[in-house]
Amino acid sequence: MCLPCPADNRLERGKSKPVSERAATRLHVTEPLAAGGVVGLDHQGAHYLRSVLRLNRGDHVALFNGADGEWLARIEGLGKGWASLAVVELRRPQAPEPDVWLVFAPIKRARLDFMVEKATELGVSVLQPVWTQHTDVTRVNTERLAANAREAAEQCERLTVPAVREPERLTDLLDGWPATRRALLCAETGAAQPVADALSGLAAEGAGDAPWAVMTGPEGGFHAGELDALRRLPFVTPVGLGPRVLRTDTAALAALACWQAWLGDGRQRPPDRGA
Amino acid sequence: MCLPCPADNRLERGKSKPVSERAATRLHVTEPLAAGGVVGLDHQGAHYLRSVLRLNRGDHVALFNGADGEWLARIEGLGKGWASLAVVELRRPQAPEPDVWLVFAPIKRARLDFMVEKATELGVSVLQPVWTQHTDVTRVNTERLAANAREAAEQCERLTVPAVREPERLTDLLDGWPATRRALLCAETGAAQPVADALSGLAAEGAGDAPWAVMTGPEGGFHAGELDALRRLPFVTPVGLGPRVLRTDTAALAALACWQAWLGDGRQRPPDRGA
Numbered sequence: 001m002c003l004p005c006p007a008d009n010r011l012e013r014g015k016s017k018p019v020s021e022r023a024a025t026r027l028h029v030t031e032p033l034a035a036g037g038v039v040g041l042d043h044q045g046a047h048y049l050r051s052v053l054r055l056n057r058g059d060h061v062a063l064f065n066g067a068d069g070e071w072l073a074r075i076e077g078l079g080k081g082w083a084s085l086a087v088v089e090l091r092r093p094q095a096p097e098p099d100v101w102l103v104f105a106p107i108k109r110a111r112l113d114f115m116v117e118k119a120t121e122l123g124v125s126v127l128q129p130v131w132t133q134h135t136d137v138t139r140v141n142t143e144r145l146a147a148n149a150r151e152a153a154e155q156c157e158r159l160t161v162p163a164v165r166e167p168e169r170l171t172d173l174l175d176g177w178p179a180t181r182r183a184l185l186c187a188e189t190g191a192a193q194p195v196a197d198a199l200s201g202l203a204a205e206g207a208g209d210a211p212w213a214v215m216t217g218p219e220g221g222f223h224a225g226e227l228d229a230l231r232r233l234p235f236v237t238p239v240g241l242g243p244r245v246l247r248t249d250t251a252a253l254a255a256l257a258c259w260q261a262w263l264g265d266g267r268q269r270p271p272d273r274g275a
Numbered sequence: 276m277c278l279p280c281p282a283d284n285r286l287e288r289g290k291s292k293p294v295s296e297r298a299a300t301r302l303h304v305t306e307p308l309a310a311g312g313v314v315g316l317d318h319q320g321a322h323y324l325r326s327v328l329r330l331n332r333g334d335h336v337a338l339f340n341g342a343d344g345e346w347l348a349r350i351e352g353l354g355k356g357w358a359s360l361a362v363v364e365l366r367r368p369q370a371p372e373p374d375v376w377l378v379f380a381p382i383k384r385a386r387l388d389f390m391v392e393k394a395t396e397l398g399v400s401v402l403q404p405v406w407t408q409h410t411d412v413t414r415v416n417t418e419r420l421a422a423n424a425r426e427a428a429e430q431c432e433r434l435t436v437p438a439v440r441e442p443e444r445l446t447d448l449l450d451g452w453p454a455t456r457r458a459l460l461c462a463e464t465g466a467a468q469p470v471a472d473a474l475s476g477l478a479a480e481g482a483g484d485a486p487w488a489v490m491t492g493p494e495g496g497f498h499a500g501e502l503d504a505l506r507r508l509p510f511v512t513p514v515g516l517g518p519r520v521l522r523t524d525t526a527a528l529a530a531l532a533c534w535q536a537w538l539g540d541g542r543q544r545p546p547d548r549g550a
Contacts, residue, residue, distance in 0.1 A: 114389055117525075118524075118525050121519055121522065121525045122519075122529065155520070156521065156522075157519055157520045188545055189545070192544070194536070194541050194542040196536040196537045196542070199536075203471075240541075241535075241536070242398065242535050242539070242541045242542075242543055243432070243540055243543035243544060243545055243546070244396055244397070244398060244433055244545065245432045245545050246396050246397075246431065247392075247430075247431075249393075250393050250396045253393070253525075253528055253529070254397065254532035255532075257516075257533055258533055258536050260516075260529075261469070261471040261474075261516070261517075261529075261533050262471050265517050266470060266471055266516065266517045267471070267472070267515075267517075268515075269515050269518060270464070270517075270518055270519065270520050271518070272464070
């Protein structure tokens with residue numbers, strides 16, 4: 001699978017591809033993007049262009065902001081702690097993306113970092129940590145999660161970065177649950193449909209048009225009372241993921257992968273970069 | 276999701292469950308297992324029981340060897356560097372498992388460790404590293420991978436540990452490819468069926484009875500020539516995993532999760548531990 005690593009960008013500069021295909025480096029920015037615009041980067045962004053990618057004035061990168069599509073931009077100025085880029089041309093228009101949250105009980109840091117990266121690649125729209133009865137992690141660094149999500153989005157050709165929400169108690173989240181959002185619950189014990197059967201049925205009903213969430217419990221699982229309460233909610237579909245006992249992160253990624261394949265955008269292809 | 280953490284075992288000792296349900300700790304051993312047998316553990320296993328789990332003589336653990344099912348065993352002797360366990364009773368008979376290889380180009384260590392853990396949880400039978408043209412990792416520590424696979428198998432309630440094979444060149448692997456084994460190829464570029472459509476079609480044909488492999492390329496992707504050659508092989512089904520460019524490990528786990536859900540054992544449930 002293709003990870004556009006920093007080296008690629010430099011290697012590509014010598015080739016004769018059109019300039020719009022040459023910019024392997026994608027950066028998420030918060031400014032509006034339009035032809036003729038100018039975008040400034042902060043210290044961190046400038047350092048990345050200059051010292052990590054070793055780019056110079058005149059080199060190109062791609063920019064996206066989650067709203068205006070992906071734009072080719074040319075480095076106009078690059079100093080210590082600042083960079084200025086001219087927005088050149090639209091590379092890819094913004095397109096609708098599946099609206100699927102990942103609702104998860106926080107796990108230890110290294111696994112959480114990994115889960116956020118993978119969930120971003122698998123196209124979640126929102127990362128929502130929840131406190132459950134068995135959750136033994138007591139703090140979540142949402143800034144760190146947001147930075148990981150942004151980096152993964154930059155690398156995987158997404159046109160958005162998933163929103164990282166502050167942790168909530170599961171009960172509070174359920175109290176304020178949006179009326180139309182459905183949820184696929186990873187249920188390791190008790191009654192559950194096999195995930196393939198559940199998703200085939202839901203796809204046949206056209207349920208892919210609804211907003212969704214994938215829900216996983218903490219290491220140790222949901223408390224039996226929580227699981228019972230979740231099962232009784234009309235918007236919840238409990239699913240089983242086979243005979244092995246999966247870690248939280250594995251369950252989340254397996255359920256998300258299946259959800260995208262059957263109800264999400266699994267039938268689309270990555271952008272053709274003329275590679 | 277339930278990870279039987281070391282603490283669980285101690286906590287459970289105070290409860291009134293039948294003894295056969297109490298042993299949360301599962302150990303893979305290489306000796307035959309049968310009622311009345313005695314199994315010895317090496318230095319590492321003994322240290323784990325004694326110093327990590329803080330178990331004592333009389334405590335129970337579960338043992339499996341990939342052939343004889345899972346057995347309850349009682350610690351009879353536990354010293355510095357040795358342990359001896361009496362095999363008490365069968366807890367779960369050996370059962371057939373899906374035969375699905377993961378054929379992967381090696382990636383950097385932390386990601387490889389993670390991929391091996393996840394692939395084990397997702398039920399691969401064999402982990403087969405391959406050298407491809409774009410692979411930039413030059414060495415694979417298969418002993419380390421085997422240790423990771425074993426630990427993940429112990430924790431996820433599998434009755435087997437996946438075999439870790441020595442790396443081979445892709446061309447050599449394909450030259451010796453078993454006649455009946457089919458392969459799901461993660462193809463990021465070029466023609467590919469969406470994974471959901473491919474698996475639904477294969478499931479309808481009864482293709483889940485065949486042995487299978489999931490194949491993923493290195494970071495940077497397969498070389499175009501390799502991908503073309505793979506596509507032409509009659510046993511290969513190229514599949515797409517959606518519009519995002521997935522890292523090697525993400526692609527492997529997503530494809531495996533979908534494969535298990537549709538063609539593998541995704542309709543089975545974890546063993547009921549009376550939790």
